[in-house]
Amino acid sequence: MEILYYIFTSLILLYFFLLNSLYILFVVLSMIGIYRYRNLTAYVNYKKLFLLPQVKPISIIAPAYNEANTIIESVESLLSMEYPQFEVIVVNDGSRDATLDKLVQRFGLKKTNRVFRRIAKTQPVRGIYATPAHPKLVVVDKENGGKADALNAGLNISQYPLFCAIDSDSLLEKDALLKMVRPFLEDPDRTVAAGGVIRLSNGCRVKSGQVLSVGLPRNTLVRFQIIEYFRAFLGGRLGLSMLNSMLIISGAFGVFRKDIALGCGGYRTKTIGEDMDLVIRMKKYLHEKKIPYKMPFIPDPICWTEAPESFKILARQRNRWHRGLIEVISHNRRLMFNPRYGVTGLFAMPFYVIFEMLGPMVEFTGYVVFAVSLALGYINTPFAVMFFLLALVLGVILSLFSILLEEYSVRRYPQLKNVVVIILFAVLENFLYRQVLAWIRFKAYFDYLRGISGWGEMERKGFDGSQ
Amino acid sequence: MSISAIIVGFSLVFLLSLSLALLLFIILRRIYLRARDRTMNAIGEKLEADILKAMSAPDNRKAIKVAKRYADVPRVLTRVLVDYVKTISGPERERLKLIYGRALKDRLLQDIRSRFTHIRLRAIRPFVMFADEADFPQIMRMIQDKPPIRLAVIDALSSIPHPFVISRLFEAFAESSATDLRAFMNVMYSLGKRIESQMRPYLTESLPGPKLEILIELAGALPLPGLYDRILLFSGHPEKEVRIRVARALGRLNILTQPVKDTLIRLAEDEAWEVQAQALKGLGKLRVSTAITTLYHSLFSPHWHCRRNAGFALANMGDNGIRQLQKAAAQTEDRYAGDMARMVLDEMDFEPAAG
Numbered sequence: 001m002e003i004l005y006y007i008f009t010s011l012i013l014l015y016f017f018l019l020n021s022l023y024i025l026f027v028v029l030s031m032i033g034i035y036r037y038r039n040l041t042a043y044v045n046y047k048k049l050f051l052l053p054q055v056k057p058i059s060i061i062a063p064a065y066n067e068a069n070t071i072i073e074s075v076e077s078l079l080s081m082e083y084p085q086f087e088v089i090v091v092n093d094g095s096r097d098a099t100l101d102k103l104v105q106r107f108g109l110k111k112t113n114r115v116f117r118r119i120a121k122t123q124p125v126r127g128i129y130a131t132p133a134h135p136k137l138v139v140v141d142k143e144n145g146g147k148a149d150a151l152n153a154g155l156n157i158s159q160y161p162l163f164c165a166i167d168s169d170s171l172l173e174k175d176a177l178l179k180m181v182r183p184f185l186e187d188p189d190r191t192v193a194a195g196g197v198i199r200l201s202n203g204c205r206v207k208s209g210q211v212l213s214v215g216l217p218r219n220t221l222v223r224f225q226i227i228e229y230f231r232a233f234l235g236g237r238l239g240l241s242m243l244n245s246m247l248i249i250s251g252a253f254g255v256f257r258k259d260i261a262l263g264c265g266g267y268r269t270k271t272i273g274e275d276m277d278l279v280i281r282m283k284k285y286l287h288e289k290k291i292p293y294k295m296p297f298i299p300d301p302i303c304w305t306e307a308p309e310s311f312k313i314l315a316r317q318r319n320r321w322h323r324g325l326i327e328v329i330s331h332n333r334r335l336m337f338n339p340r341y342g343v344t345g346l347f348a349m350p351f352y353v354i355f356e357m358l359g360p361m362v363e364f365t366g367y368v369v370f371a372v373s374l375a376l377g378y379i380n381t382p383f384a385v386m387f388f389l390l391a392l393v394l395g396v397i398l399s400l401f402s403i404l405l406e407e408y409s410v411r412r413y414p415q416l417k418n419v420v421v422i423i424l425f426a427v428l429e430n431f432l433y434r435q436v437l438a439w440i441r442f443k444a445y446f447d448y449l450r451g452i453s454g455w456g457e458m459e460r461k462g463f464d465g466s467q
Numbered sequence: 468m469s470i471s472a473i474i475v476g477f478s479l480v481f482l483l484s485l486s487l488a489l490l491l492f493i494i495l496r497r498i499y500l501r502a503r504d505r506t507m508n509a510i511g512e513k514l515e516a517d518i519l520k521a522m523s524a525p526d527n528r529k530a531i532k533v534a535k536r537y538a539d540v541p542r543v544l545t546r547v548l549v550d551y552v553k554t555i556s557g558p559e560r561e562r563l564k565l566i567y568g569r570a571l572k573d574r575l576l577q578d579i580r581s582r583f584t585h586i587r588l589r590a591i592r593p594f595v596m597f598a599d600e601a602d603f604p605q606i607m608r609m610i611q612d613k614p615p616i617r618l619a620v621i622d623a624l625s626s627i628p629h630p631f632v633i634s635r636l637f638e639a640f641a642e643s644s645a646t647d648l649r650a651f652m653n654v655m656y657s658l659g660k661r662i663e664s665q666m667r668p669y670l671t672e673s674l675p676g677p678k679l680e681i682l683i684e685l686a687g688a689l690p691l692p693g694l695y696d697r698i699l700l701f702s703g704h705p706e707k708e709v710r711i712r713v714a715r716a717l718g719r720l721n722i723l724t725q726p727v728k729d730t731l732i733r734l735a736e737d738e739a740w741e742v743q744a745q746a747l748k749g750l751g752k753l754r755v756s757t758a759i760t761t762l763y764h765s766l767f768s769p770h771w772h773c774r775r776n777a778g779f780a781l782a783n784m785g786d787n788g789i790r791q792l793q794k795a796a797a798q799t800e801d802r803y804a805g806d807m808a809r810m811v812l813d814e815m816d817f818e819p820a821a822g
């Protein structure tokens with residue numbers, strides 16, 4: 001029994017060591033990535049370069065389901081983007097609220113007989129709306145089929161070689177597309193997709209679909225989420241993309257080459273992790289076809305989205321994310337440790353399985369074993385207390401590094417006091433908030449096994465509410 | 468205390484110190500950057516005033532003084548010089564060049580040979596903007612460098628298009644390998660319409676297909692209407708990609724001569740659907756009324772792009788085109804042609820029923 005206990009605790013310690021070593025590696029790589037990116041972009045006027053004939057037009061696809069509160073601001077934000085040639089396709093995925101009516105009314109849309117190629121199968125399209133007054137805008141009204149189905153409908157309608165998938169409750173900064181498409185301009189043959197940074201709009205002043213000033217929200221939960229987003233995007237994804245191992249380009253903001261996305265079948269509809277699933281299948285397709293590729297992460301095109309302000313909604317969102325992760329990884333398990341898929345099979349997939357998918361389980365088990373061992377006297381108290389503190393301080397250090405990365409990259413919070421508050425919350429986050437989230441994600445395994453597959457409702461205050 | 472507890476204890480102390488150091492670093496860095504920006508802005512303002520004085524002075528002495536005084540703040544000097552050189556020409560630009568030559572050139576020559584990309588990048592803008600003909604080989608090397616370097620060179624060249632660059636660029640293009648062609652295209656495009664006369668002698672049958680594609684594409688994109696007669700020569704080129712470019716360029720050039728119209732009608736019946744699609748689009752743009760029958764038949768093409776381009780081309784033709792679309796919308800033999808015609812009529816706010 002004692003040997004078993006010893007092996008078990010050693011494994012948990014090894015896991016803890018490996019996980020933190022990898023996170024520190026990603027942070028270091030992110031630092032290098034941001035340093036390089038800053039230098040590469042500081043001396044070139046990209047706006048002028050976007051007049052080059054080589055710049056490809058983009059279709060922005062925004063699926064919308066019950067987004068009546070935010071849809072107008074979002075579409076206005078999308079229509080005012082700085083980009084030479086683009087179209088905005090809003091796909092109303094059978095909303096039960098006034099999403100479609102609001103769009104029709106605000107933009108004066110009319111039902112058209114638009115013809116499109118049905119490359120990806122979708123739920124029936126009820127109508128396509130457009131108006132000569134806003135030639136860049138197309139609204140597709142279809143039967144409800146989920147986000148992936150709506151994205152596929154958008155892909156069918158789209159007419160340009162690149163597409164940008166975006167959540168319709170998000171706001172893009174005016175020059176976000178210009179920045180995002182830079183790798184497609186630099187290396188058009190190999191770049192197949194690019195991801196950008198998602199930031200939280202809560203606490204910011206928003207008008208006509210644009211973030212006018214960045215501020216911190218009063219809500220404690222959102223402040224914790226701000227640090228999480230820093231860590232995930234600047235610390236994690238940028239570092240992973242430097243190793244060509246990024247498996248998630250957020251569904252809220254990503255640019256893809258349409259031929260490659262359609263080549264691997266478009267979005268898979270029977271998943272709630274459609275963004276990650278598409279990236280993995282694109283990588284699989286490219287490896288199988290032996291096509292060299294790049295999927296960079298760009299640290300400064302920013303997409304603003306509204307974070308949940310109540311614990312109930314946050315728990316629902318995180319549970320869904322984790323179920324999505326488990327489902328996508330299970331579906332694409334063929335890639336695991338498969339040398340045919342290069343770094344994706346040998347590093348990225350194992351990393352996501354061992355540290356992202358199983359992370360909450362190990363973390364939660366670790367807490368339980370730790371408490372039980374302490375109660376039964378298997379470990380001495382000073383060691384236990386110090387080790388617990390060590391884990392917390394490591395968490396704080398990773399958060400501080402991600403704040404430093406934000407300072408290096410875009411420094412979007414103008415006031416020093418904002419940075420001080422974020423640092424304070426980076427410390428506080430490690431007490432209770434992190435543990436509760438680990439429990440929510442742990443619970444997601446059981447929900448996944450029970451076959452729960454819904455998205456759950458997300459309440460939106462609207463961007464005016466975030467002022 | 469056990470050894471493991473001591474190790475953990477020391478680790479904890481180390482990590483605590485590290486986090487404290489990080490915290491202080493973040494805050495102090497902010498304060499430092501704010502102070503540095505203020506100082507640099509103040510130097511920049513003073514430098515601008517001195518440069519303006521130097522440019523209006525009767526001789527070069529003041530310019531030499533400015534170069535000496537600001538040589539140790541190269542970043543501010545570079546920023547100001549680059550801003551000024553874009554808007555100033557004539558003898559005043561020579562003064563700026565003098566300051567650049569005295570204060571920055573040697574340093575920049577070293578920097579553009581650096582093995583670090585960011586150092587090379589930093590040097591490109593001032594180097595290219597103040598370049599002489601003797602610097603052309605170095606500019607060519609940079610055009611064949613990594614993608615960000617190429618883009619920086621293109622960016623700089625489009626700001627100050629030196630005449631020597633235009634004249635020598637085509638020679639280099641003709642000799643270059645196939646891998647650099649895209650970079651050349653971007654540079655040429657950034658130079659704008661002034662490349663027309665230089666391009667003409669290169670539009671010959673002897674140029675390989677990929678290079679011809681680039682020149683024809685550029686002629687259409689800029690556009691360079693004076694080259695239409697040359698472009699017509701390649702309408703029967705054996706390579707499909709060249710014919711696609713010819714069809715596209717002719718549509719964009721807006722030249723309504725009979726040979727252009729005839730060529731586009733012929734290309735609309737090409738064996739490759741990609742060529743047909745581009746030619747149909749061109750016929751619509753140029754409103755070639757004699758092409759109405761061709762456009763109507765193309766509405767029944769098995770290729771979506773051809774049907775779509777033919778539909779919108781007919782819509783551009785006025786009443787006659789609309790009647791053809793209504794005829795196609797009314798027929799029931801080909802559903803796809805009917806749907807396309809109805810869509811175009813709908814977008815043009817016309818009734819699908821033949822009236």
